Amino acid sequence: MRPVDARAQLRYNGTNFKCDDEGEKMNYRDLLTEEEILEVRNGDRTEAITDVAYDSRRVGPGAMFVAIFGFATDGHRFVEAAIEQGAAVIVHQADLARYHDDVVYLKVTDCRRLLGHIASRFFGHPSEKITVTGITGTNGKTSSTYFLTGILRAAGKKCARMGTIDNQIGDAVLDNKGRTTSESRDTQAFIAEAVAAGCSDLVMEASSQALDLDRLTDVHFDYALFTNLTQDHLDYHKTFEAYFEAKARLFDQTEKAAIINRDDPWGRKLINRIRERHPKLKIITYGEDPAADYRLSAVDCTTGGSTFTLQAGDEKETIFLDVLGRFMVYNAVGTIIAAREQGIDWAAIKAALADAPVVEGRMERIKTNLDFDIVVDYAHTPDALENLLKTVKELARGRVIAVFGCGGDRDHGKRPLMGAIAAKEADFSVLTSDNSRSEDPEAILDDIEAAVRPITDQYTRIADRREATVYALTHARKDDVVIFAGKGHEKTETSRNGVRPYYEKAVILDVIEQEKIGK
Numbered sequence: 001m002r003p004v005d006a007r008a009q010l011r012y013n014g015t016n017f018k019c020d021d022e023g024e025k026m027n028y029r030d031l032l033t034e035e036e037i038l039e040v041r042n043g044d045r046t047e048a049i050t051d052v053a054y055d056s057r058r059v060g061p062g063a064m065f066v067a068i069f070g071f072a073t074d075g076h077r078f079v080e081a082a083i084e085q086g087a088a089v090i091v092h093q094a095d096l097a098r099y100h101d102d103v104v105y106l107k108v109t110d111c112r113r114l115l116g117h118i119a120s121r122f123f124g125h126p127s128e129k130i131t132v133t134g135i136t137g138t139n140g141k142t143s144s145t146y147f148l149t150g151i152l153r154a155a156g157k158k159c160a161r162m163g164t165i166d167n168q169i170g171d172a173v174l175d176n177k178g179r180t181t182s183e184s185r186d187t188q189a190f191i192a193e194a195v196a197a198g199c200s201d202l203v204m205e206a207s208s209q210a211l212d213l214d215r216l217t218d219v220h221f222d223y224a225l226f227t228n229l230t231q232d233h234l235d236y237h238k239t240f241e242a243y244f245e246a247k248a249r250l251f252d253q254t255e256k257a258a259i260i261n262r263d264d265p266w267g268r269k270l271i272n273r274i275r276e277r278h279p280k281l282k283i284i285t286y287g288e289d290p291a292a293d294y295r296l297s298a299v300d301c302t303t304g305g306s307t308f309t310l311q312a313g314d315e316k317e318t319i320f321l322d323v324l325g326r327f328m329v330y331n332a333v334g335t336i337i338a339a340r341e342q343g344i345d346w347a348a349i350k351a352a353l354a355d356a357p358v359v360e361g362r363m364e365r366i367k368t369n370l371d372f373d374i375v376v377d378y379a380h381t382p383d384a385l386e387n388l389l390k391t392v393k394e395l396a397r398g399r400v401i402a403v404f405g406c407g408g409d410r411d412h413g414k415r416p417l418m419g420a421i422a423a424k425e426a427d428f429s430v431l432t433s434d435n436s437r438s439e440d441p442e443a444i445l446d447d448i449e450a451a452v453r454p455i456t457d458q459y460t461r462i463a464d465r466r467e468a469t470v471y472a473l474t475h476a477r478k479d480d481v482v483i484f485a486g487k488g489h490e491k492t493e494t495s496r497n498g499v500r501p502y503y504e505k506a507v508i509l510d511v512i513e514q515e516k517i518g519k
């Protein structure tokens with residue numbers, strides 16, 4: 001196969017990246033190897049491909065459409081629609097009902113997997129032209145990407161970031177279309193755009209679903225960071241082992257160093273897995289464990305931020321992080337190591353963390369003039385809820401009131417776990433809805449309440465989240481901390497009635513205003 005160089009200029013038009021007229025033209029033979037193609041029809045047509053698409057609604061004239069067997073539907077059903085939109089080449093794995101003479105058909109064994117390879121070739125293997133750090137783990141990915149980009153920017157680098165809240169190239173904020181880690185074609189296009197914009201670094205979250213669904217195929221990671229592993233997404237992965245294995249795949253495509261939280265038991269398991277499979281990959285560990293390469297100690301968390309000491313060999317630094325909570329210290333330490341590996345000096349690291357950005361909906365303090373505190377946090381896993389409540393308990397002078405729920409159509413096992421945690425850790429819980437999706441919200445509350453009731457009677461249940469907010473805020477007393485867990489930065493609420501706008505921070509401020517709380 002002929003090596004494909006960077007596409008000359010890429011421009012972002014909101015949905016698609018397109019090759020500039022001066023860019024190198026590629027036909028299907030440049031994008032798939034002979035071994036990858038099982039069968040070709042009309043293979044003598046070799047016009048330049050204008051784009052690679054996996055969704056018929058985003059196909060333009062001259063594009064290659066890759067038909068994917070999905071969970072909800074089958075891309076093969078949309079081949080004719082793609083051709084109507086102008087697709088010149090169809091990549092498929094099932095036989096089709098109809099073949100046109102003026103369209104090239106390439107039959108392959110695994111369209112989803114191949115899409116990443118095709119897109120990487122089409123966009124000129126962009127991840128080889130930028131330093132890529134991937135962050136995986138159940139909790140802490142988003143916060144870590146913010147910390148690391150903050151440090152890299154403080155050191156004068158132009159960075160791109162991809163994750164749950166949004167995607168960024170330099171200062172430009174792009175829509176992530178609701179995905180933590182985009183589909184492989186969009187990931188490759190995004191990296192190419194970051195390269196074209198002159199970014200030296202990309203920091204991205206790598207979700208377990210993305211790793212499992214080949215969305216990161218052909219992304220070359222320089223550094224990979226593992227934060228922790230606790231229960232989540234078992235509706236998708238089924239077993240903890242499979243969930244771990246999906247996360248671990250990130251380290252199979254990492255070249256320079258694996259940075260791992262040694263205090264997490266799954267982190268220790270990951271170290272062994274890497275030693276067996278990739279003996280040459282550098283492993284750097286962190287944590288309070290005396291065997292950690294970066295040893296964490298003297299962690300002191302207050303409402304004003306956290307101070308901690310980090311020792312690596314002879315180097316010992318005391319660092320201040322302007323963010324609440326012990327677990328955020330762990331997130332910061334992983335990113336410090338990624339920065340140190342890239343040669344960033346301690347001064348830039350300390351400056352960035354002392355002025356760390358508030359990550360929307362992550363331990364976010366809502367500013368009011370009330371005599372109790374309000375914190376919004378995205379905690380929606382048992383582990384995150386436990387950490388959150390324990391952290392706030394350490395800091396609170398009064399009671400801790402937790403407002404939370406569990407998602408519908410997702411891992412049911414989380415419900416009793418989260419109920420029991422709130423019952424033990426909070427002084428009072430308000431059980432409510434959190435994206436009940438197609439389920440009956442009251443049935444979800446039944447599952448949570450079943451675990452709360454045997455432990456405490458200090459709770460109430462109100463399915464309507466706004467009403468639950470009114471209850472929590474009107475019952476809070478001086479020095480209490482009211483925690484709204486689960487929705488974080490999200491802007492919508494999904495239930496059987498559809499998707500409605502719901503932005504936790506705005507609802508809280510509105511309730512305070514409407515109910516005249518504190519007046």
Ligand SMILES: CC(=O)N[C@H]1[C@@H](OP(=O)(O)OP(=O)(O)OC[C@H]2O[C@@H](n3ccc(=O)[nH]c3=O)[C@H](O)[C@@H]2O)O[C@H](CO)[C@@H](O)[C@@H]1O[C@H](C)C(=O)N[C@@H](C)C(=O)N[C@H](CCC(=O)O)C(=O)O
Pocket residue numbers: 054055056057067068069070071072073074075076078178179180181182183207208209210213
């Ligand atoms: C399980 C999963 O990840 N599914 C994602 C996946 O769906 P899919 O591949 O099964 O596609 P499908 O909807 O069945 O359609 C099959 C094919 O037909 C195509 N199609 C469909 C309709 C049409 O008119 N024309 C057309 O060509 C589709 O583009 C697709 O290629 O590809 C779709 C398009 O990119 C995603 O919208 C969809 O995300 C679903 C909604 C989802 O919920 N994903 C979650 C689980 C997820 O990925 N989450 C993680 C983070 C989780 C976390 O950390 O909290 C993430 O990285 O975002």
Ligand SMILES: Nc1ncnc2c1ncn2[C@@H]1O[C@H](COP(=O)(O)OP(=O)(O)OP(=O)(O)O)[C@@H](O)[C@H]1O
Pocket residue numbers: 137138139140141142143144164180205227228327328330331361362363377378379380383384385387388488
């Ligand atoms: N290191 C950590 N350990 C445990 N809990 C954490 C940690 N970091 C963050 N959290 C909790 O997890 C929530 C989500 O944090 P963050 O968005 O940074 O993680 P994430 O891995 O990106 O999660 P998601 O993929 O669900 O968006 C936070 O609101 C916080 O409650």
